[in-house]
Amino acid sequence: MAPPDRDRRPILCGEVRTSVLRTSEALTARTAAQLLNLRPDEHVLLSERPNLRVASPQLLTGVDCRLPSLNGSRPRAVGTVAARAVLTEGRVLQASAFARLVPGGGDHRKPWGHYLLRPGVVEPLGRHQDGEFTEGFLAAAPLPGGVLNPGAVAERLLDEVLRHRLLDQRAPFKSGRTRLRWVALPAAGDGVTSIERFTVAADGLRTVALRVAPADPSAVAALCEDLALHDWLLTTLVALVERSRLGSGDREAVLTALRPVVDHLLHLWMPGARVPDVLSGVWETLERRPGFSRQWQALVQRIRDQVALQTVSLPRPVLADS
Amino acid sequence: MTEQIFRETTAEPRTQSLPLAHVSLELGHLYMEDFEEGPDRLREHFARVKPWADAARQAAVVMSGNGRARVSTCFLVDDYFTQFSSPRELVPLLLGEAKAAGLEIDYLARESACAQADGVALAASVESRLVESPPEGSDGSRPGVREVGWLSNGQRTPSSSTAEAMGRVVPWTPPSEAGARRHSIFVDVELWNEDPRRTWSCPFLAAVWQLARLGLLRHRGSPVLEPRALRPDQTLPETWSALPPLLRLNDAAAPFAAYRTTSVLPSRFLPIEHAVRVILSQVEADAAALRQVAERAAAEGTQVPEEIADRAAYVFYPGP
Incomplete structure (x- = not known):
């Protein structure tokens, strides 16, 4: 197969929220699977090596909004943001929301069924520039209303899981939530994955910019969940x-x-x-x-x-x- | 590329594939009112359906792209909203009248199977897969604009009570259809009500029925609503609940699920099927099932419309 054209490979972006699970005892694999059974007809993903990690099925949220940018040219984009909840060792809960920006969406919004066949893809209508998007998205301020906001999707999912009746709401220690917003651009040249930036801003927002080799978007999101998890632990x-x-x-x-x-x-x-x-x-x-x-x-x-x-x-x- | 040595199957879900026909041809929907009018009504029904069913078969051949088409036929009997007659009485009558008109029913489904089949709450699963079409300005910060139990094809008229509570008099704004061509045809579909127990609406069950016929339903990766034949020693039961949810009547039939569906229905079903389209265009179907269908179709050289709602075709005949 021919190597994919680098310029046409889409950008990935997302946000991860990390919190302690408010329960006096860490959840077992079985209870964790119950907690994250957000969709009755799909599997909860369970991995026990090298530690216990349980991930909910992926949920979609429809968006029709503007893409962030610093120069004020905010192109409209339509699609779905994918989100999932992940629990590590029955103790640390993460909600992760991400989308792939796939150019070539034409100038007009298509019938909704088109977007549902591309879960986790957001299509900009008209032209947009990757650099503008990255800078606008990672700017440390809260994103303005009407601008693509995966963090809000993650936040809502985190709150929903934290309210679950399985949890006794007694956290074993006091801790805060962390927010990590990330962008992954296609890696240049030989396609080696690298990190270009990991910033902790004054308001607590972590921003990460990656260059990634061709990989499954879900794996890139999982890498960012892993970064967020360890940043939260530290x-x-x-x-x-x-x-x-x-x-x-x-x-x-x-x-x-x-x-x-x-x-x-x-x-x-x-x-x-x-x-x-x-x-x-x-x-x-x-x-x-x-x-x-x-x-x-x-x-x-x-x-x-x-x-x-x-x-x-x-x-x-x-x-x-x- | 290094090969992954350690794997955990619980961390990598699998989705089973289904055999597929080219077209699933529905020969009718039977409700109590139709049944009460006696065998003549059934005879008339099948006589009217026959020419369209023949045309649908020809169309299936044209669309299959290879000169032949696998077509399976199905028939739906309501046992969800009202229960009438019994399989023992009705099924032979139905098959006899179909045969007299020159039609064969390959699969018989019970409507309640679209709500629940083989212990799986199908309708609830499909409802959890609805992803509503977002109005412009949806940036992810607000949950879906969902009215519980309803699904529309656009934006509703803003509630006047909210505006009044805020002390403003707001002029009426019309609802609008998403992606309307010049003028809106706004539809708001009731998915279920509680009276007192959850009753799914006819259009919602019909949408589940379409997804089943399109081979797009799975429960944790396994097929649901799989056709079963009666065992050789089994006779047709007295009660509907004792009948398999999807009964295979013809051992030589093409597979139940298909790339496309064609439903031959009296024109009074048009509003229901419009609602079905509204629902289907907002269902996020199982991604692996969609991919399997697309790959199989490509391998066979058959074209399948990309959007799920476009895979369902209808013949509305003037009928009782």
């Missing part, structure tokens, strides 16, 4: 360690504060676990600089040292009690 761990006042005098209070970290977070770190080879360059770059795993390991080591110190110095009765 953010959450940093905040919990800070709140525990690690290094202050009261070791027992520190340990109490860190207990949920040990119980619920430390085993979740597995960057790139399911990323296919063709997309794996992204993690290699991030591990070189800033070194996500380096920071994580350093924090984990600090926590383990505290636990070890405490165990050595604990008086007997407390030990017996625990």
Whole structure:
């Protein structure tokens, strides 16, 4: 088969919301499958190696809106945004919404059935420029109304799953939600996947720009979910360690504060676990600089040292009690 | 390319494919009112259908692109809105009258099968696959403009009560059809009501029926509403619920599901089938099933319209 014409390969864009699942105990595979059974006639996808990851079937939301751009020329686009919910180790919930911008949609909106045959594809009507779109979409401000907003789709899905009756609404620790907005442009030349930007803006929005080799859009979205998951883990761990006042005098209070970290977070770190080879360059770059795993390991080591110190110095009765 | 060594089947869903005919030809829909008028009504029905059924077969050959066409025939009996007669009494009568007119019914379906068949809630599954056509300005931030239990082909007139509550007098705005050509033909279809239990509307079940005939329904990757014949030792049952949801009457028949459907119906069915079209154009069908149909058609050199709603053709004859 001839290699696809690079200039005609579509851009992918999306947004991921990540939150702790508000339940006192992590969900088992079975309960997780119930939680994410968003469509009765489709499978919930379940993977248990190397960790438990459960993904809902994909849902579509119809859009007929403008594409973002910085220069104000906002072409109209019509299609569907695909969304799914993903639960890792029964504990971290993500809602991910994404779309492929496929040019050649003509100048007029087609019958709706046309778009439903292309799930997750948004067709710009008329001309648009990839660079304009990328800059407009990744600008850190909230997207203006009437402009393609996968984040809003993800947000709604996240809220819907978090309200599920299976959840007792008791999160084991305090944590925030993170938002990661991403764009994947076709890789140039030899088609090697790379990351061009990972920015954390003041308002908490993470923006990622990738260059990707030809790959399934769902795999690219999964890579961004993986980035968002580990960014959330790191953010959450940093905040919990800070709140525990690690290094202050009261070791027992520190340990109490860190207990949920040990119980619920430390085993979740597995960057790139399911990323296919063709997309794996992204993690290699991030591990070189800033070194996500380096920071994580350093924090984990600090926590383990505290636990070890405490165990050595604990008086007997407390030990017996625990 | 490196081969993937480790796989988990629960992480990679499979969709089974179905055998396909070129055309699924529907020879009629039977309701209690028709039945109550006696065997003469059935005889008249099949006599009127026959010439159109023949024409539909010829058209199927023209469209198959290879000089031959696999055509299967089907007939739908209502046992959902009202139950009448019994399979033991009705089926032989139906087959006899069809045969007298020179027609053969290959498959007989019960209407309730479109709501629920073999333990699968088909209608509910299809409803969960509706993705409404978005009005201009939909950027993903608002949920679908869905009125619960209704589906339209455009934008409704804004509710006057909302405007009044905000203390404004808003002049009436007409509803509009999405993609209208100059003027709108706005349709709002009731999908179901609760009285007190959920009752699916006739157009909604008819849309499920079309999707089944087009081979586009699956439940977690498996085919649903698969035709079954009676066992050789089995006789036609007394109750409809004891009859297979989709009964194969002819062992030599072409497959039930097909690339296209043709339904020969009296013209009073026109509004229902318009509503079916409104529904079909907003259903996100199983992507793998769609792909299987497209690949098979391409391999056979048969053209299948891209849009699902365009795969259904009708003959509306002047009829009772």
